[in-house]
Amino acid sequence: MLSHPLDFPFSNPDLPLADRVSDLISRLTLDEKINLMCQYQDEVARLGIKAYKHGTEAAHGMAWLGEATSYPQPIGLACTWDSELLQRIGSAIGDEARGFYRRNPALNGLTLWAPTVDMERDPRWGRTEEAYGEDPHLAGKLSAALVRGLQGDHPFYLKAVATLKHFLGNNNEIDRGECSVSLDPRNQREYYLKAFEIPFKEGQAKSMMTAYNSVNGVPANVNPDVNRIVKQEWAMDGFVVSDAGDVLGTVNDHKYVDSYKEAVALTIKAGVDSITDDHEISKQAIRDALAEGLLDESDLDRALANTFRVRFRLGEFDPDERNPYSLIDESVILKPDHIALSLEAVRKSIVLLKNEGNALPLKAENLKRVAVIGPLGGKVYRDWYSGSLPYAVTPLDAVSKRLEAFGHKVRFASGSDQARIRSSATGRYVSLQGTESSLAAGAPASDQAELFELTDWGWDSHTLISSTNGKYVTTDDEKVTAASEHIWEWFTREVFHIRHEVGGSRLTSWNNRPIRVDEATGELKVIDGSPQDADAFVVEKTIDGLAEAVEAAREADQAIVFVGNHPLINGKETIDRPDLTLAASQERLVQAVLEANPNTTVVIVGSYPYAIRWLQDRIPAIVYCSHAGHEIGTALTDVLFGDYNPAGRVNMTWYESVEQLGDFMDYDIIKSERTYQYFAGKPLYPFGHGLSYTSFRYENLVLDTARVSEGGKLTARLRITNTGERDGEEVVQMYTRHGASRVKRPLKQLQGFRRIALSAGESAEIAFELPASELRFWDVTRQRWCLENGSCTLLIGSSSSDIKLSAEFAVDGETVPSRNLQSVTSAVHYDDYASVFIGEGSNGGSCVVAAASSAWIRFDDAAFTADANVMEATVLGHSAAALEVRLNEPDGPLAGRASLNADQTGWHTISFNARVPKGQYSVYLVLEGEIKLQSFHFRH
Numbered sequence: 001m002l003s004h005p006l007d008f009p010f011s012n013p014d015l016p017l018a019d020r021v022s023d024l025i026s027r028l029t030l031d032e033k034i035n036l037m038c039q040y041q042d043e044v045a046r047l048g049i050k051a052y053k054h055g056t057e058a059a060h061g062m063a064w065l066g067e068a069t070s071y072p073q074p075i076g077l078a079c080t081w082d083s084e085l086l087q088r089i090g091s092a093i094g095d096e097a098r099g100f101y102r103r104n105p106a107l108n109g110l111t112l113w114a115p116t117v118d119m120e121r122d123p124r125w126g127r128t129e130e131a132y133g134e135d136p137h138l139a140g141k142l143s144a145a146l147v148r149g150l151q152g153d154h155p156f157y158l159k160a161v162a163t164l165k166h167f168l169g170n171n172n173e174i175d176r177g178e179c180s181v182s183l184d185p186r187n188q189r190e191y192y193l194k195a196f197e198i199p200f201k202e203g204q205a206k207s208m209m210t211a212y213n214s215v216n217g218v219p220a221n222v223n224p225d226v227n228r229i230v231k232q233e234w235a236m237d238g239f240v241v242s243d244a245g246d247v248l249g250t251v252n253d254h255k256y257v258d259s260y261k262e263a264v265a266l267t268i269k270a271g272v273d274s275i276t277d278d279h280e281i282s283k284q285a286i287r288d289a290l291a292e293g294l295l296d297e298s299d300l301d302r303a304l305a306n307t308f309r310v311r312f313r314l315g316e317f318d319p320d321e322r323n324p325y326s327l328i329d330e331s332v333i334l335k336p337d338h339i340a341l342s343l344e345a346v347r348k349s350i351v352l353l354k355n356e357g358n359a360l361p362l363k364a365e366n367l368k369r370v371a372v373i374g375p376l377g378g379k380v381y382r383d384w385y386s387g388s389l390p391y392a393v394t395p396l397d398a399v400s401k402r403l404e405a406f407g408h409k410v411r412f413a414s415g416s417d418q419a420r421i422r423s424s425a426t427g428r429y430v431s432l433q434g435t436e437s438s439l440a441a442g443a444p445a446s447d448q449a450e451l452f453e454l455t456d457w458g459w460d461s462h463t464l465i466s467s468t469n470g471k472y473v474t475t476d477d478e479k480v481t482a483a484s485e486h487i488w489e490w491f492t493r494e495v496f497h498i499r500h501e502v503g504g505s506r507l508t509s510w511n512n513r514p515i516r517v518d519e520a521t522g523e524l525k526v527i528d529g530s531p532q533d534a535d536a537f538v539v540e541k542t543i544d545g546l547a548e549a550v551e552a553a554r555e556a557d558q559a560i561v562f563v564g565n566h567p568l569i570n571g572k573e574t575i576d577r578p579d580l581t582l583a584a585s586q587e588r589l590v591q592a593v594l595e596a597n598p599n600t601t602v603v604i605v606g607s608y609p610y611a612i613r614w615l616q617d618r619i620p621a622i623v624y625c626s627h628a629g630h631e632i633g634t635a636l637t638d639v640l641f642g643d644y645n646p647a648g649r650v651n652m653t654w655y656e657s658v659e660q661l662g663d664f665m666d667y668d669i670i671k672s673e674r675t676y677q678y679f680a681g682k683p684l685y686p687f688g689h690g691l692s693y694t695s696f697r698y699e700n701l702v703l704d705t706a707r708v709s710e711g712g713k714l715t716a717r718l719r720i721t722n723t724g725e726r727d728g729e730e731v732v733q734m735y736t737r738h739g740a741s742r743v744k745r746p747l748k749q750l751q752g753f754r755r756i757a758l759s760a761g762e763s764a765e766i767a768f769e770l771p772a773s774e775l776r777f778w779d780v781t782r783q784r785w786c787l788e789n790g791s792c793t794l795l796i797g798s799s800s801s802d803i804k805l806s807a808e809f810a811v812d813g814e815t816v817p818s819r820n821l822q823s824v825t826s827a828v829h830y831d832d833y834a835s836v837f838i839g840e841g842s843n844g845g846s847c848v849v850a851a852a853s854s855a856w857i858r859f860d861d862a863a864f865t866a867d868a869n870v871m872e873a874t875v876l877g878h879s880a881a882a883l884e885v886r887l888n889e890p891d892g893p894l895a896g897r898a899s900l901n902a903d904q905t906g907w908h909t910i911s912f913n914a915r916v917p918k919g920q921y922s923v924y925l926v927l928e929g930e931i932k933l934q935s936f937h938f939r940h
Contacts, residue, residue, distance in 0.1 A: 008023060008024075008027065008047070010023040010024035010317065011048070011317060013317075013318040017156075017309065017312055020317075021305050021309050021312060024308055025304055025305055028047075028304070030290075030297060032044050033297070033300045033301070034283050034286050034287060034300070035283065036304055036307070037275055037282070037300060037303065037304070038275045038276070038279045038282055038283065039053060039054045039275065039276045039277075039279075040052075040053050040054075040279065041053070041054070041274075043106075048317075050105065050316065052105075052109055052316070053106070054109055054241055054274050054276070054307070055109065055113050056100075056108060056110075056112050057113050057114070057385050058093050058150075058160075059073070059113075059115070059130055059385040060073055060074055060076075060077060060114075060386070060629075061093060061096070061342075061386065061387045061629070062096045062097060062333075062387050063385050063386055064387070065100045065387065066100075066388055067334060067388045067390040068096055068333055068334065068387035068388065069333070069334055069338040069339060069342055070342060070386055070387055070389055070628075070629030070630055071089055071341075071342050071345050071346075071629060072345055072346055072625075072626050072627070072629065073129045073130070073383060073567075073607060073626040073627050073628065074116060074129065074130050074131055074132055075130075075131065075132070075133070075607060075608065075626050075651065075652075076346070076625065076626025076627070076628055077142065077345065077349060078131075078132040078138065078139065078142055079349045079350075079351055079624075079626065079648040079649060079651055079690075080345065080349050080755070081138070081142075081648075081651075081688075081755050082348055082755045083142060083144075085344070085345060085348060086142050086145040086146045086149065087145040087148050087149040088149060088341060089146065089149060089341060089345060090145065090146040090148065090149020090150040090151075090162075091149035091150070091152070091159070092149070092337075092338045093112070093114075093149070093150060093160075094149060094151065094152060094159040094160040095159070095328055095332040096338070097110055097112055097150075097159075097160040098110070098159060098160065098325055098328035098329075099328060099329060099330045099331070099332045099333040100330075100333065102329045103330050110158075110161055110314050111160070111161045111163060111241075111310075112150060112160050112161060112162060112163060113165060113209060114150070114163065114165075115132065115142075115143045115146050115162065115164065115165075115199070116130040116131040116164075116166065117131065117132060117139055117164050117195045117196055118130075118131050118165070118166055118170045118211075119134065119136060119171060119191055119195050120132075120133055120134050120652060121134060121171055121667065121675055122171055122661060122664060123577070123580060123608050123609045123652055123653075123655070124576050124577045124579075124580065124658070124661070125172060125577075125608075126173040126571045126576040126577060127173065127572070127573050128577075128609075128652075129567065129607035129608060129626065129627070130385065130573075133651030133652045133687075134652045134674075134676070134687065135651070135677070135750050136191055136192075136195040136198070137198070137750045137751065137752075138651060138750055139195045140194060140195045140196075140197065140198025140202075141202075141753075143164065143195070143198065143203065144203030144205075145203070146162070146203075147162040147203030147204070147205045148204075151203075151204065152325060154325070156313060157313060157315050157323045157324060158313045158314050158315075158325075159325045159328075160314075161207050161238070161310055161314065162206065162207065163208060163241060164196055164199055164200070164205050164207070164208045164209070165208070165209035165243070166209055166210065166212070166220070166243060167208055167210050167220060167223070167225075168183070168188075168210075168215055168220060168223065169183050169211065169213060169215045169220075169667055170211035170212065170213055170220075171667070172576060172664060173573065173574050173575055174576055174664070174665075176211075176574075177212045177213075177246070177254070178253045179213050179214065179665070180213065180214035180215065180216065180217050180218075180839070181215055181216075181665070181667045182216060182837035182838045182839075183215055183667055183668075184668065184780075184830070184838060185778055185783070185828060186670060186777070186778045186780060187667065187668055187669060187670060188778075189778035192667075193229065196208075196230070197234060200234045200236050201234060206237070206239070206310050206313075207238045207239055207241065207310065208230060208236070208241070209241050209276075210223065210226065210240065210243060210272060211243060211246075212243055212246050212249065214254060216828075216838040216840060216846045217838070217839035217840030217846070219246070219249075219250050219254045219256050220246075221247055221267045221270065221272055222250065222256070222270040223270060224270060224844060226240055226271035226272065227271040230271070231271055237306075238309070239273040239303070239307045239309075240271050240272050240273050240274070240306075241273070241274040241275075241276055242274070242275055242276050242277065243276060244276045244277070245276070245277055246277070247260075247264060247267050247272070247275050247276075247277045248260060248263065248277050248281060248282070250266070251263050259285075260281060260284075261285045261286075261288035261289040261294055262294060263285065264286050264289055264295070265289040265294035265295045265299075268286075268295060268299050268300070268303055269295070273302075274303070274307055286300075334390055339631070342629060342630065343631040343634060343635060346628040346629070346634075346635035346636075347635045347638060347639065348647065348729075348755075349628065349635075350623060350624070350625045350636065350639050350646045350648045351623070351625070351646065351648035351649060351689075352621075352622075352639070352646040352648075352690060352691040352692065352693075353616075353622040353623065353624050353650075353654075353689070353691070354620070354621055354622040355620075355621050355691050355693075356620045357620060359601065360621045360623075360639075360640060361639070361641055361642025362558060362601070362640055362641050362642070363641075363642075364403055364405070364406055364408070364641050367403065367557045367558050368408045368409065368557055369408065369409050369557050369558075370399060370403055370409070370556055370558050370559075370560065371410075371411050371412075371549075371552040371553045371556035371559040371560070371593075371597070372395060372396045372400075372410055372411070372412045372413075372560055372562070373412070373413050373549045373552060373553060373559055373560065373561045373562070373589070373593055374414065374415050374549075374561045374562035374586070375415060375416060375455050375457075375562070375563070375586070376395070376564045376603075376605040377394070377396050377414065377560070377562035378394050378396045378412055379394060380393070380394050380627075380629070380630070380632055380633070381487070381567055381568075381627055382488060382567065382627070382629070383567035383568065383572070383607065383627055384488070384490070384568060384572060384573060386629065389629060392630045392632075392633075393631055393632065393634045394632075395560075395562050395603070395632070395633045395636050395637065396410070396633070397633050398634045398637035399560065399633075399637050399640075401637075402641055411555070411556065413545070413548045413549040413551075413552040413553075414455070414545060415545045415546060415548075415549045415585075416454055416455040416456070416545045417453075417454045417539075417541050417546075418451050418453055418467070418542045418543035418545070419452055419454050419539050419542060420449040420451055420452070420540050420542060421452065421538070421539055421540070422537065422538050422540065423517055423535065423537060423538075424503065424504035424538055425535065426517075429449035430450065432450065432480065432481055432482035432524075450466060450467065450468050451467035451542060452464040452465060452466055453465040457495075457565070457569045458570060458581075458583025458585065458586070459579075459583070460497040460498060460499055461495050461496075461497060461570055462495070462496050462497070462498045463494050463495060463496070463566075464482075465482075466482035468482065469482055471483055471484055471485060472484035472485075472487060472494040473494065473496065474493045474494045475509050475526050476493075477493070477509070477511075478525065478526055479523060479524065479526070480509075480523075480525070480526065487566065491510060491511075492510050492568045492572070493509070493510045494510070495509075495510040496508070496509060496515075497510075499531065501536075503536055504537055504538055505536065505537050505538070505539050506531060506534040506535070506536060508531045508534055512531060513526050513527065513528060513529070514527055514529045514532075514533040514535075515527075515534050516533070516534060516535045546588065546589060546592055549589055549592065549593055550592050550593065550595075550596045553592075553597040553600070554597060556597060556599075557599065558599045558600075558601070559593050559596075560600075560601050560602075560640065561590050561593050561601070561602050563583075563589065563590060563602065563603075563605075564582070564586075564604045564605035564606035565605075565606045567607050567627050571608065579611075580609065580610055580655060580657065580658050580661075581610065581657075581658075582604075587614065590602055590614075590615060591614070594618060594619065599620075600619060600620070601620065602615055602619045602621070602622050602623070603622075603625065603636060603640070604622065604623070604624045605625055605627060607626060607627060608652075609650065609652050609653070609654040609685075610654065611655055611656055611657045611658065612654075612684065613657065613684060616684060623636070623639065623640070624648075624650070642693065642726075645692060645693045645726055645727065645728040645729065646692065647690065647729035647730065647731060648690050649688050649689060649690035649731045649733075649799065650685055650688065650689050650690060652675075652687065653675060653676050653679060653686060653687050654683060654684045654685035654686075655684060656682070656683065660681050661674075662674070670744055671832070676688075676747075676748065676800045677746035677747060677748065677749055678747060680747065683801075686799050686802075687750075687799070688733050688750075688799035688800045688802075689800075689802075690731065690798075690799070692724075692728045692729070692730065693724070693726050693728060694722055694725065694727070695722075695724040696720055696721065696722055696723060696724075696728075696730045696798070697720065697721045697723045698719075698720055698732075698796060698804035699718065699720075699721070699805070700717075700718055701716065701794075701796060701805040701806070702716070702717050702718070703715070703716050703807050703809055705809070706810060707809060707811070707812050708775070708809060708811055708812065709787075709811075709813065710787050712772045713769055713772060714769070714794075715767055715768070715769050715770075716767065716768045716770065716796070717765060718732075718765070718766055718796055718805060719763055719766075720732060720756065720758070720764055721758070721763040721764075722758035722759065722761060722762050722763075723761075724760060726760055727758070727759045727760055728757070728758065728760075729755055729757045729758070730755075730756055731753060731755045731798065732754045732766055732796065732798070733750065733752075733796070733797055733798065733799065733800070734751050734752035734753065734768045734794065735748040735749060735794075735795040735796075735797070736748070736749050736751050736770070736774075736775065736792055736793065736795065737749075738775070738788075738792050739790045739791035739792065739793075740790060740791075741777070741788060741790060742788065742816045742860075745777065748795065748800050750800070751768070751770055751774055752768040752769075752770065754766055754768070768796075770794070772787055773785070775792060775811055776788075779816055780829040780830070781816060781817070781819050781829065781861075782816075782817075783829065786814065786816060787813035787814065788811065788815070788816065789811060789812065789814060790810075791808055791809070791811065792808070792809055793806055793807070793808050794806060794807050794809065816861070818861045818862065819860070819863065820863065821859060821862045821864075821937060821938050822868070822937055822938050823937060824935050824936075824937045825935060825936055826934070826935050827847060827848040827925070827933040827934055827935060827936065828846045828847070829859075830857040831859060831922075832857070832858040832860075833855070833856065833857045833858065834855055835850065835852035835855035836848050836850055836855045836856075836857060837849050837851050839932060841874075841907070841932070841934035841935075842874070842907040842934060845934055845935075847876070847932045847933060848927070848932065848934075849931075849932050850927035850928070850929065850931050850932070853929065854926065854927075854928055855926070855927045855928075856886075856890045856924050856925060857933075858890075858922055858924050858925075859924075859925075860922045861920065862920065862921050862922065862923045863920050864917070864918050864920075864938070867915070867916065867918050868916040868938035868939065868940060869913065869914070869915055869939070870911055870912070870914060870939050870940075871885055871896055871898075871912060871937070871938050871939075872909055872910070872911045872936065872937055872939065873910055873935070874907060874908070874909050874933070874934040874935045874936070875907070875908065875909075875910055875931060875932060875933055876906065876931070876932040876934075877929065877931035877932060878900065878902070878929060878930045878931075879899075879900055879901065879902030880900075880929045880930070881900045881927070881928060881930050881931035882898060882899045882900065882931070883897070883900075883910070883912075883925065883927060883928070883933065884896070884897045884924075884925070885897070885916070885923065885924070885925060885926075886923075886924040887916065887921045887922070887924070888922050888924075889922075889924065890924050890926060892924065895914045895916050896912055896913050897912070898912035900931065907934065916938060
């Protein structure tokens with residue numbers, strides 16, 4: 001493979017890896033090192049180092065490189081609750097990555113940007129489709145399985161490299177490049193970090209990507225936890241990449257530093273080894289940082305050692321015969337086994353949400369006329385991180401094929417209107433011919449005007465397809481034309497906002513710029529201005545999509561309505577969802593169809609959970625499936641007609657409405673009671689919910705011990721039986737619930753799951769192991785994990801709310817000692833708070849920031865062995881700010897108060913009288929005005 005095989009020690013595959021990496025780095029010039037610090041690593045011909053690219057999208061199949069096998073979106077993969085399946089899918093994706101690498105090794109790298117393991121504490125996140133749900137155990141285990149498949153099972157060589165993204169606290173698109181999320185230590189350790197820890201420790205992931213957002217005031221690409229936790233505590237031995245454009249965004253968006261040289265220096269020192277940003281600017285910034293002493297050459301050596309350690313393990317510098325993955329070629333792309341695996345994955349991902357009166361499965365032989373209805377019935381859409389589909393089986397295709405075997409008929413109605421559009425001012429009709437647009441001359445007969453299929457995706461967002469050429473109407477931000485073959489670009493320019501008003505409908509573009517008629521040319525133009533600056537148009541329906549759907553349903557023995565979302569509209573990367581509901585037009589469609597035909601089944605094809613209370617109350621059967629690629633129609637039809645017994649489970653809580661959620665930017669799942677772990681309300685569908693066409697009996701739960709202690713484990717065994725008449729699969733779920741505790745513990749916490757296939761009447765024994773370490777919480781009083789004395793209940797069931805068996809056991813741990821506030825205490829190690837968030841303090845620390853005129857933080861179980869008289873605190877604030885010490889209540893007895901000095905600027909220490917008698921208290925620190933508190937302590 002090399003032009004200089006064995007000329008250098010690093011070319012010798014028999015030497016230790018560390019020696020080879022060290023030798024290679026030592027031979028690079030400083031300029032060569034700089035040129036290897038970005039995503040596209042330069043060729044160094046004199047050393048036989050080839051050009052290499054870090055970063056190929058592979059969220060659910062190889063993306064952006066051409067036709068490739070596509071699997072369900074990650075939210076769908078997570079609905080399988082099947083680790084073994086995820087590992088096989090990862091292996092298949094890794095094979096195809098090798099195939100594309102063989103095709104063009106300089107461009108198609110083997111570093112795959114997947115999986116996304118961000119915690120989805122809120123389903124309004126626009127990228128919900130890309131991750132694995134709201135529980136860190138489920139997301140971590142499934143991600144670890146995918147990583148094992150992607151990277152292969154050889155002890156040295158890697159098939160490909162998995163890049164976990166996005167570290168850390170990334171669950172919003174609003175101002176993602178500028179915002180800071182507030183994560184206290186317990187939320188970080190027990191929730192957000194845990195999802196990453198599992199695929200690093202169990203999956204041995206070799207790469208990670210930092211997020212766009214800041215955490216506690218510090219941009220993620222300079223977060224000290226990249227080194228402190230990921231590389232040191234978890235012993236990750238791969239490399240870290242920044243997200244695209246984010247290093248320069250440290251200056252441009254976060255305004256965290258003033259210069260690019262500072263940004264690259266902080267980023268590299270914080271543990272980012274490869275910069276995904278403008279190469280020329282980034283490289284010059286590195287040169288400037290080196291020249292001014294902000295970076296040392298040793299910093300580059302350390303980063304390049306991390307990237308090249310992985311490149312060596314990919315086999316790049318070794319003879320092909322030593323690397324079992326080197327001979328994988330392009331023939332693996334779209335090979336039949338992968339297509340079959342894709343179909344299996346879609347089937348396993350499908351969730352039966354409701355099945356009243358055994359409305360499903362449908363009996364094809366009895367259905368002479370079936371109506372397939374809805375905007376998701378006749379098309380297969382792909383999301384931004386999908387590959388090109390070699391073919392696509394729509395639900396309509398598959399249902400039609402199923403019914404044709406019996407000579408039965410299928411009628412399709414998309415529910416979309418067909419219309420012509422004319423200017424309110426002139427009466428002339430809109431004509432969009434390919435790359436040209438105009439208003440037809442004069443006022444031609446209406447039957448001569450161009451027709452458009454209008455699909456309403458909700459929240460004023462519409463797409464239009466020209467009947468003349470079958471293409472989507474789009475814009476280049478100047479002209480409006482019918483020129484787009486499909487909707488699939490970073491900006492969804494095929495979306496037009498249509499707002500119906502008195503006197504006409506106003507049209508604005510995808511980015512809400514007004515559309516007007518150019519008086520000189522008659523062309524439709526996108527102009528600058530507000531929506532009210534748009535011209536008025538009349539939308540004349542030639543086909544009423546709703547009426548057509550009702551007619552189809554009324555004539556049918558069975559109506560199947562396919563609703564959901566387009567993956568690039570109203571919720572995607574850069575756009576969060578406006579609500580949890582279906583589009584209003586889709587709700588009207590379902591209501592009208594049900595009124596016309598009570599034999600109505602609804603299939604939701606969507607990228608996220610929905611609030612569908614009306615449907616749950618009235619529709620007999622509801623099925624959910626994520627967008628899933630080329631075999632989605634086949635899989636859904638198999639489930640609808642009983643050829644496959646569904647066993648998918650939702651990986652997120654489905655809420656009844658958005659009112660059950662708090663503020664979107666509140667990342668504290670404990671206090672705000674987010675996710676099934678803390679949500680005390682009644683969900684629409686609980687975490688882990690999913691039905692089957694058969695039934696299962698749980699029995700004989702036995703624990704191998706009545707007590708667990710540090711370093712130990714518990715084994716739970718039970719028997720499960722398929723008591724129905726169909727073969728099927730059950731997802732057995734194990735949760736724990738703690739008894740009395742010093743801190744607020746989860747209502748339930750997933751600790752294990754197993755998807756098991758059982759024939760009708762078959763039984764099986766299942767065993768779960770529960771390590772005592774999984775019962776710990778993060779003790780903020782000592783900044784470490786704590787296994788607490790007490791009791792715990794083991795819960796086994798088919799969802800978080802459908803518990804079949806339970807058993808109690810004792811936990812032999814420790815009792816958290818009283819706090820000693822005479823020692824310096826970090827303000828962020830509070831037990832509770834009101835109206836504060838966490839920001840950046842001094843010297844790399846974090847601080848509590850008052851978010852209202854009066855805020856507080858509480859410290860429980862504070863023991864004062866003698867009277868305290870003085871408090872010292874490290875603060876930053878203005879003269880109108882003050883800090884109070886109160887006991888037992890926010891408005892309890894006042895122990896001390898300090899007003900900040902207007903002459904003090906920057907972080908400084910204040911000392912003031914704070915009299916706390918000997919005893920045990922909950923100590924409240926009340927923050928008034930614009931004040932930040934980093935640490936404090938009391939003294940005599």
